[in-house]
Amino acid sequence: MFLYNLRLALLSLRRDPVLTALMIGAVAIGIGMSTTTLAVYHTMSGNPISWKGDQLYAVQMDNWGPSQPYNEPDEPPPQVTYRDGQALMKAAKAKDQNLSFTTSFVLQSDKPDVKPDLVQARATYTSFFTMFDVPFEYGGGWSKQADQDAQQVVVLSNAYNEKLFGGTNSVGKEVVLNNRRFQVVGVMKPWNPMPKFFDAQDDQFGEPEDLFVPLNLIGPMQLHNNGNNSCWGPPANNSFQGHLDSECVWLQFWAELPTQADRDDYHAFLDAYVQEQKKLGRFPRPVHNELHDVPDWLAYNHVVSKDSEALVGLSFMFLAVCMLNTIGLILAKFLRRSGEIGLRRAVGASKTALFYQYLVETSVIGISGGILGLVLGWAGLIGVRHLIEDSDHLARLDWTMVGISLLIALVSSMLAGLYPAWRVVRIPPAIYLKVQ
Amino acid sequence: MEIRPILSAMLRNKTGAILIALQIALTLAIVCNAMFIIHDRTSKMARDTGMDVNDIFVMTMAAYKPDYNADSAVHANLDLLRSIPGVVDATYSQSVPLSGGGWSDGATTTPDEHPKSTVDMGVYHMDEHALNTLGVKLIEGRDFTHEEISYIDGDKYTTPKLAIVTKAFGEKLWPGQDALGKTFYEGTSGLTVIGVVDTMEGTWSHWEGFERTVIFPTVLESEYMRYLVRALPGQRDEVMKVAEQKLGAAHTGNFVRSIHSLEYYRKSETSNDRAMTVMLSLVTALILAITALGIVGLASFSVRQRTRQIGTRRALGARRIDIVRYFITENWLITTMGVVLGSVMTVALNFWLVQLYDLPHIAWYYIPVGILCLWALGLLAVLGPALKAAAIPPAIATRNV
Helix, strand or coil: CHHHHHHHHHHHHHHCHHHHHHHHHHHHHHHHHHHHHHHHHHHHCCCCCCCCCCCEEEEEECCCCCCCCCECCCECCCCECHHHHHHHHHHCCCCEEEEEEEEEEEEECCCCCCCCEEEEEEEECCHHHHHCCCCEEEECCCCHHHHHHCCCEEEECHHHHHHHHCCCCCCCCEEEECCEEEEEEEEECCCCCCCCHHHCCCCCCCCCCCEEEEHHHHHHHCCCCCCCCECCCCCCCCCHHHHHHCCCECEEEEEECCCHHHHHHHHHHHHHHHHHHHHCCCCCCCCCEEEEEHHHHHHHCCCCCHHHHHHHHHHHHHHHHHHHHHHHHHHHHHHHCHHHHHHHHHCCCCHHHHHHHHHHHHHHHHHHHHHHHHHHHHHHHHHHHHHCCCCCCCCCCCHHHHHHHHHHHHHHHHHHHHHHHHHHHCCCHHHHHHHC | CCCHHHHHHHHHCHHHHHHHHHHHHHHHHHHHHHHHHHHHHHHHHCCCCCCCHHHEEEEEEEECCCCCCHHHHHHHHHHHHHHCCCEEEEEEECCCCCCCCCEEEEEECCCCCCCCCCEEEEEEEECCCHHHHHCCCEEEECCCCHHHCEEEEHHHCCCCCEEEEEHHHHHHHCCCCCCCCCEEEECCEEEEEEEEECCCCCCCCCCCCCCCEEEECEEEECCEEEEEEEECCCCHHHHHHHHHHHHHCCCCCEEEEEEEEHHHHHHHHCHHHHHHHHHHHHHHHHHHHHHHHHHHHHHHHHHHHCHHHHHHHHHCCCCHHHHHHHHHHHHHHHHHHHHHHHHHHHHHHHHHHHHHHCCCCCCCCHHHHHHHHHHHHHHHHHHHHHHHHHCCCHHHHHCCC
């Protein structure tokens, strides 16, 4: 029966090729446009560490000046100071915790004729690799001892290992960074969480840094922060150490807190810490500490661009127009066949059978429009990559998105087909038989 | 032309008319708001920056030799750059104009360690070649002299005593007064305005204070130094090659980390705006095309369905023009219902966008212009089917009866 209906549908669609093309084209363009915008939105609003994102908490402490909040209304800064970050690391009150910031190194080759290279790096603790489940190709993170002693060890990104060592196992080899020799202890597998949740202040859709080194090298090597830096009040003195002791916020602090009890304890610990600091004359504002898990944190930092949100809204309105268009055309087409329908009803076809037949016809339009729409959406994403710089990771189609778009295509075209099919089988046969 | 018979005919087939009217309403809402955003973005991109954007390029240098000396390197690098034929001038600059990354701070008119409210400003650290390199216009006061530039270790920054500010900054801090000679404060450090420049866009194009720019006479010496260079008109690309090669071979302990035109920075900073403009233009074009084709399709159907009626009318004396007028009027009625509903939708959609983007509301004239466009579109779309209807011979009426 299905095959028979399908044959009828194809026959009917072939009878009016221009109209069929218009209907399928409208569905396809609507689906294509919404797929493109939704795919970008989907990546932007993704949870890159969904399996434990609700256990990882970004820590905020309000160390800001007395007269103005960091952000209206009364928002604490999104990053922490060096001294608070180090104090929280030392206290080690969470299951695990991590402090990091983004910096850069000049990497020099042993070969004198090779030009030096400025490489983006993240200075951090070894907990970074375990807390954020960083996958390793070779070796692994450095030891806790290396953290404490500020050893000159480095973890390379997969791409940078490819560039420096041709992708071979480089663990144990040396690289020269800012004129110091570093030992490679690990090479990551390709790792690109999207959005880059662990540092939501800078370049949220960029790739992670290429080098990872112990944060405690900051003193001996005078490492500078490359990311966002915000200050209130003048530094105690104008020196490198002065900046470390200042109220400037520029480091990211994360705590791993698996249970609600852990979170409550940690919150209490933070409050006590701030009370303690208040005695030293710091933290002039009321105690205001906040913990955000990964999805919350991405929302708090407005990772999803407003343009993307607006485009999703507009493209779904656009899809609605395409669907109204198709409903109108299908309806007109079916109504023109009223005579035929009347005849079939008169010779005994049931309403259900006819309804089923017309639903198959509209589904054919919907599914072909949907598939063509996916192709258009895919082409649209290529277009977006050309339009927006560094958006290769942003404009992509994963299997979830393919599923979602097919579902949208199917559901919207079924809805579009339902009304005309229902309308047309309600035609009383007698009227149309009269004129035959 | 009597509207009543058309209306009663339409009422007998409400669904088709309602579908088109809804389609037109949504189209009006989308097109008006898309045009509104496109206008906002293109005017942002076309804005006069006050600088000679096309002839400027940016070099970033990074130290790599253990014996690197920032002070001697910056002097040697800049002297070398200024000596290259085709270079108009070059300056040290802590940040790149129009690039989206830089230094901002709050200014007040009185010294205050913890000011309640400040006027935010984009801060550039540059030397006495800044104005000439950028090509900005000094409208009052004077430029920095060589002696006024402080060359200091980047880690030991202190606020300088002098500044050159934009007219926009002066107007915001001292409304209705002349900024020249006045003192403003960064916390408790006072800065005296020695010069006022006309337009000079800062680094964040989306910030409402993008025109509030100040230049401090400071060179912050560190492992990373950045230079802005202005070439003679049309010679930028050749000069860039020479500069890269000469500074690369200069043995100052640093290397050319990157070299890009200012145009490049501006383009990548505005790439989202350009993408938005392209996407919205595409949406607008496609939606108008689909709506027009939808009208053509449905009008053709109704012509075919009413072939016999049209034949009868013609046989009873209706002229061709009457038939054309019938279809045009019918379409006009549907379009008008659509645009009335669409005007409401336009405003509703605009409320959402305004809330999302923090933009001013859509200007009122977008709606009447949009309505005129959709009337024209409807007219053009229905013309073909209407003419076809007019061509139906009266004899048709006698068949099949």
